[in-house]
Amino acid sequence: MDACHAIRRRRPMRVLIPRGGSWGDDVARRVTEAGFEPLILPLVQIEPAEDQQQLQAMFGHLADGRFDWLVVTSQSTVRVLPRVPASVSVAAVGNVTAAALRERGVPVAFIPTKQSAAGLVDEWPIREGRVLWPHALDAKPTIADGLRQHGMQLSEVVAYRTSPVFDSADQLVEAIETGAMPVIDADALRQQEEMQAAGQDGSEGVLTAVEPAETPIDAVLVTSGSVAKQVARLGLAPATRIIAIGEQTAEDCGRSGLQVAAIAKHPSAAGLVDALVAAA
Template sequence: MSPDRPLKGTRVLVPRGGKWGDNVSASLRSFGATPVIAPMINFAPAETPELLDAALARLQNGVYDWLVVTSATTVDVLVGNGIRPPATTRIAAVGETTASALTLAGYRVDFVPEGDNSARGLVKEWPSAEVQGRVLVPQSDIAEPTLVAGLSARGFDAEFVAAYRTVGVPIADDVKRGVAAGEIGVVLITSGSVARQIAAQLAPLPDGTLVACIGPRTAFDARAAGLPVHLIAETRSAAALVEAVVDHALAENTPTEKD
């Protein structure tokens, strides 16, 4: 194994497509891996569009003091509906990836948690001076109530609205066979939704399959879905996820004193 290509000969399941999947795949290839892109979730319009439309109209009209955005998909919903909150409405992003998506779409970002890019991290690091006002939290229909409950406990009038639905995508038969045979040696898990799809469609995973999760919360969700967890990226970023896999490969192939 070359130190510059520690993943040579390793096939890695990348469970998201689009720009994210392409970028992760390019990074994996630079370390010698063979990525297998197999999107396992997709997004569909909310089942209650009238509730979403009403909430977005209130947002546009400046009713909310804060807008909390937890995913690039929510950014797509805002853009698709032509929503531009007034300057009086501040915007919080759950992490750097979401903040980047907002910035690229032309939105101002006022707050991003520094330590923990998760719903819990956002609530924990919320500016202590901000303890009241109305907050809109548009999320997936299956999002846990962590943000709304946490912000409400801090004194906000926090409102959840389903911005989109998260739906499972059947994985291709050849990918299923590759995982079952152990030919795909690493499985990346990028969210609780992905973890549940992997458990439903691919479990039980072979003993030798390495499962890498994009942060502690995703690792918790993966274990809750009955999956083993071997690696946890330190931060919720694609770069950290790939780095965790690469560091593991380097450690596995580093000679010990006995060697």
């Protein structure tokens, strides 16, 4: 065995974490504890819905009690929600979204066993009533079509948009190779400042945008269809392990030309890392 191969065998697997903030930090910690090398590099960013007038009008109807149910299918939706009246039952697509709702003081009445849009539709508990579904601009119609088929009076509105952090594939690849990051993640920066103020090094063991990335990517943790599209732009080697957070994301990966190596049994940070360990 030559020296180059020996070095490759000794270096830990590098795992791309395409989301920042507290979630990315949590995943990075778990990846490190599993014996791998995390690289946090957000690939998508959340932007406000273009039609704010329509969004606020729908939220006004929600506050007035005109809906029986509120369906929430992402943490990004939770961030823009107003106060939810006690008369409204809330459905969350999965445990992660439900946890974000509860942190906001919003009780959750329904979580499907199969934590996906299809699972929510298949297990929907009632067959009449008024539903509001605020969602991403590029959301698939699974929820809307399925609940209407169940007899629900569904209203939907765009709550936010996702856009790529990097304008071109070349810029994205350069960020992976050199650490040239055009956007600073505010949550991660704030946490790092807090840790440094306490005399700790907030970046120890985690590669970020300010550190060079000289070794290849061995695995990517994909958390959404929008992230899958950006990962596909990287042109990663066929041997790169793609780990999907759920069945729906795995399908999105396939549509983007990515071959999935493993799917998390539970759509959470712990579930993703468990799937990574199994695939590795």
